[in-house]
Amino acid sequence: MSSPSGFREIASRELGNEYSRIFLKLLSEGFAILRSAGMSTFEDPQEALDRSRAIRRDAVERMPELLEEFARAAGENGAVVLWARDARHACDQIVGLARERGVRFVAKGKSMITEEIGLNRALEESGVEVFETDLGEFVTQTMGLPPFHLVGPAINIPPDKIGEAFFAKGVIREPDSDPVRLGKAVRAHLREKFRALDMGVVGVNMAIASTGTLVNVENEGNIRMIKSSPRTLVAVMSIEKVVPTLEDALHLLRVLCRNCTGQKMSGYVTFDSGPAGRGEKDGPEELFVVIVDNKRSAIYQDPLARQVLRCIRCGACLNTCPVYARIGGYPYGGVYSGPMGAVLSPLLHGIERTSDLFRACTLCGACRQVCPAGIDHPELIRVFRQREVEAGAQAAPGAQGAAERAALGVLGLCASHPAAWMAAVRSARLACAVLGEGGYVRKSPFGLSGWFSSRDLPAVAARTFREWWKGRDAAKGGRGPGGGPT
Amino acid sequence: MNGDAGREILELLRRAPRAGPHRTIQGRPASSGVEGDRAGMVLRFTEEASSQGVTVHRASGGQELAQVLTASVRAQGIRRMVACASGAVSALDLGRWAVETGVEVVDSSRLGDRGAVREAAFTADAALTPADFAVAESGTLVMAFDSDHQRLLSVAAPAHFAVVAIDDLVMSYEEAFERLLRRRKGFAGQVCFITGPSSTSDIQAVQFKGMHGPARLEVILLDTCERKPAGGL
Numbered sequence: 001m002s003s004p005s006g007f008r009e010i011a012s013r014e015l016g017n018e019y020s021r022i023f024l025k026l027l028s029e030g031f032a033i034l035r036s037a038g039m040s041t042f043e044d045p046q047e048a049l050d051r052s053r054a055i056r057r058d059a060v061e062r063m064p065e066l067l068e069e070f071a072r073a074a075g076e077n078g079a080v081v082l083w084a085r086d087a088r089h090a091c092d093q094i095v096g097l098a099r100e101r102g103v104r105f106v107a108k109g110k111s112m113i114t115e116e117i118g119l120n121r122a123l124e125e126s127g128v129e130v131f132e133t134d135l136g137e138f139v140t141q142t143m144g145l146p147p148f149h150l151v152g153p154a155i156n157i158p159p160d161k162i163g164e165a166f167f168a169k170g171v172i173r174e175p176d177s178d179p180v181r182l183g184k185a186v187r188a189h190l191r192e193k194f195r196a197l198d199m200g201v202v203g204v205n206m207a208i209a210s211t212g213t214l215v216n217v218e219n220e221g222n223i224r225m226i227k228s229s230p231r232t233l234v235a236v237m238s239i240e241k242v243v244p245t246l247e248d249a250l251h252l253l254r255v256l257c258r259n260c261t262g263q264k265m266s267g268y269v270t271f272d273s274g275p276a277g278r279g280e281k282d283g284p285e286e287l288f289v290v291i292v293d294n295k296r297s298a299i300y301q302d303p304l305a306r307q308v309l310r311c312i313r314c315g316a317c318l319n320t321c322p323v324y325a326r327i328g329g330y331p332y333g334g335v336y337s338g339p340m341g342a343v344l345s346p347l348l349h350g351i352e353r354t355s356d357l358f359r360a361c362t363l364c365g366a367c368r369q370v371c372p373a374g375i376d377h378p379e380l381i382r383v384f385r386q387r388e389v390e391a392g393a394q395a396a397p398g399a400q401g402a403a404e405r406a407a408l409g410v411l412g413l414c415a416s417h418p419a420a421w422m423a424a425v426r427s428a429r430l431a432c433a434v435l436g437e438g439g440y441v442r443k444s445p446f447g448l449s450g451w452f453s454s455r456d457l458p459a460v461a462a463r464t465f466r467e468w469w470k471g472r473d474a475a476k477g478g479r480g481p482g483g484g485p486t
Numbered sequence: 487m488n489g490d491a492g493r494e495i496l497e498l499l500r501r502a503p504r505a506g507p508h509r510t511i512q513g514r515p516a517s518s519g520v521e522g523d524r525a526g527m528v529l530r531f532t533e534e535a536s537s538q539g540v541t542v543h544r545a546s547g548g549q550e551l552a553q554v555l556t557a558s559v560r561a562q563g564i565r566r567m568v569a570c571a572s573g574a575v576s577a578l579d580l581g582r583w584a585v586e587t588g589v590e591v592v593d594s595s596r597l598g599d600r601g602a603v604r605e606a607a608f609t610a611d612a613a614l615t616p617a618d619f620a621v622a623e624s625g626t627l628v629m630a631f632d633s634d635h636q637r638l639l640s641v642a643a644p645a646h647f648a649v650v651a652i653d654d655l656v657m658s659y660e661e662a663f664e665r666l667l668r669r670r671k672g673f674a675g676q677v678c679f680i681t682g683p684s685s686t687s688d689i690q691a692v693q694f695k696g697m698h699g700p701a702r703l704e705v706i707l708l709d710t711c712e713r714k715p716a717g718g719l
Contacts, residue, residue, distance in 0.1 A: 023690075023691070026691070061504060061505055063499055064496050064499035064500045067495075067496060067499070068496055071492065077674065078674075081492070082488050083488055083489075083491040083492035083495055084491060085491050085494065085495065089491065093488075133698070134688070135686045135688035135689065135697060136686075136688035136689075139688070139689065152687070152688055152691070153688075154688060154689065155687075155688060155689075155690065155691055157689075157690075158690075159689055159690055162689060179689035179690050179692035179694075180692060180694045182689055183686060183688070183689060183694060183697060184694075184696075187696070187697060187698060190698065191608065191698075194608075194642070194698075195604050195608050195642075219684070219685050219686060219697070220684055220685070220686050220697040220698045220699070221641050221684040221697060221698035221699025221700075222697075222698045224637070224641040224678065224698075224699060225638075225641055225642070225698055225699075227637070227676065228636075228637035228638045228641060228642075229604065229638060231600065239495065239499075246663060247660060250659045250660060250663070253659075263681075264534070264623070264624035264681070265624040265626050265679060265681040266681065267538075267680070267681055267682050267683070267684060267685055267699075268641075268678065268679065268680060268681075268684075268699070269678070269679040270676055270677070270678050270679075271673075271676065271677040271678070271679075272675070272676050273673055273674055273675065273676075273677075274674055274675065275675070276631075276675050276676075277631075277632055277633070277674035277675035278633065278674075279632070279633030280631065280632060280633055280636070280637075280675060281597060281598070281599055281600055281602075281603050281633070281636055282600055282603045282604070282636050282637050282638050283631060283637050283675055283676060291492070291495075293491075293495045293498075297495050297498040297499050297502075298498075300498070300499055300502045301498075301501075301502045301503075303502075303503055303504075303505055306502075
């Protein structure tokens with residue numbers, strides 16, 4: 001489990017990472033096209049979006065009842081349901097399952113929740129080797145990197161660097177930098193693991209309450225391998241994965257895939273209702289479903305914050321965010337990045353420890369506009385800021401924000417007295433002439449260096465609008481403001 | 487011990503203040519605009535599946551099915567195939583086809599245990615399986631696994647041939663599930679959607695087929711009645 005720290009340092013570094021930036025530019029431009037092409041294949045795209053939002057809202061509001069229903073149905077299907085209060089509790093139980101069965105290694109499907117709870121480390125510390133099997137996740141695991149993007153965790157890594165790491169770890173026999181050959185090498189490497197696999201671990205995209213069914217979405221086939229080959233399967237889900245019915249799940253699938261990759265449907269979607277049926281010769285003989293809380297029931301107490309639990313992890317908000325498009329996923333410090341990280345991480349790790357995440361947002365609202373789960377990220381971010389300021393004011397009344405209050409007092413005076421306003425504009429213009437360069441003010445001698453450390457101020461223009469307008473009238477022979485073009 | 491954690495978590499959730507009456511979701515979702523007649527569905531399925539890199543064939547009866555398969559295995563140099571002979575594949579005389587083509591065919595019903603299934607699936611050049619349904623809206627196959635139809639065949643083999651009866655071509659996922667539940671009287675184990683071959687774009691967004699699953703997927707829509715072939719098109 002990691003918490004965000006060093007946001008500014010990493011963001012500054014990443015702004016200078018040309019390779020990441022080339023990719024991010026492609027992502028933010030190309031993705032909008034992919035997504036809208038995908039959504040436009042709905043008969044009524046807005047209805048489809050409204051419906052998915054209503055389903056997620058409903059699912060979160062009824063979460064306790066739905067979870068209970070899911071656990072009962074999954075149990076009736078023959079799955080063993082294990083509950084976990086927190087990361088440690090979840091890891092202990094999964095490690096216990098591996099040790100009881102004496103497995104030497106497990107293969108994993110890409111899963112955010114297992115990253116959140118730090119499962120790989122827990123398994124490795126108890127002597128169980130872990131193979132990530134999603135190609136991107138295999139790369140990040142091999143290179144010891146955090147995920148760069150929710151969907152493509154290693155999509156920014158130059159292939160020659162991947163080749164070097166694979167060569168060093170013996171995945172390939174001679175250095176290579178061809179993306180396809182690198183991928184095929186991983187296929188060959190993991191095929192032997194799948195074939196001899198005794199225990200697999202996957203995440204869960206959706207858990208259907210009415211039928212006790214687990215749904216997984218993927219393109220590579222690694223999750224299908226993990227759900228087919230070993231005799232023991234462990235599916236790990238956080239409590240918010242539950243949806244009411246199969247019909248709801250099918251609609252969410254349509255919306256999820258279109259928002260995630262622009263596909264109508266991902267390559268493989270598997271629906272598991274219990275372990276393998278009678279007489280089946282492959283598929284799991286035993287299926288464990290680990291339902292992880294890890295602070296979500298606490299988040300649930302707050303009716304406003306609760307909406308973060310609607311997230312279906314499609315990644316649309318990352319791909320549309322102008323801040324993510326410049327800094328990528330690393331500054332967010334850990335598992336969740338982009339707007340969904342900026343609203344979820346503060347609730348998981350504490351507002352006071354994650355200030356940079358929700359401060360580094362322009363409140364432009366692009367994420368809210370695309371979100372198929374109906375999350376209002378800008379409103380949450382605004383509330384986090386408010387709560388942080390209020391907490392600070394309580395901790396040190398008077399001291400915090402004294403300069404800000406003084407500045408607001410001056411602003412109030414100017415705004416209510418036109419003469420004062422004009423005088424202020426004139427002096428600001430003078431200050432800009434001295435301090436500005438290239439149309440921006442980047443530093444200030446007035447003790448405001450904190451503000452300028454991460455912002456530039458556009459310089460005040462040489463003339464005000466009114467001055468420009470007057471000059472324009474004079475040039476055109478005194479035609480009044482009412483005299484538009486004829 | 488574990489039941490306690492479950493009770494605690496649910497108790498905490500129940501204690502939380504709830505919003506007012508949540509919006510009810512009414513009616514069925516708008517489907518993705520698929521023509522309801524068979525010709526329209528065949529066209530749509532073929533377009534959608536092709537756009538995902540699937541080769542779609544049509545065959546009328548077992549003989550044409552054999553011809554389609556023969557052409558494909560020859561073109562791809564397939565020598566060893568694992569086959570699940572149930573469902574729509576049963577239209578094919580598998581033994582005779584194997585002799586005629588010289589392809590070594592492992593009948594999956596003879597595989598005794600997990601080890602044997604693994605051995606057959608991981609060493610075959612191709613798998614031949616039935617699919618329970620084909621869904622036109624996205625060119626998707628729906629397969630329910632059971633004692634006759636093993637999961638590993640269609641994911642571990644490098645090429646997958648799926649045969650689906652034309653009567654099992656439906657418009658939407660909802661319809662496929664409704665008919666599947668009726669046919670199987672509920673489902674246990676796994677149901678799988680397959681839309682195109684295995685693929686990835688995880689390194690530098692370069693896409694290629696055949697990451698962990700098959701690099702090739704061929705679907706044969708099978709007319710089982712005596713109707714003239716391609717009459718529906």
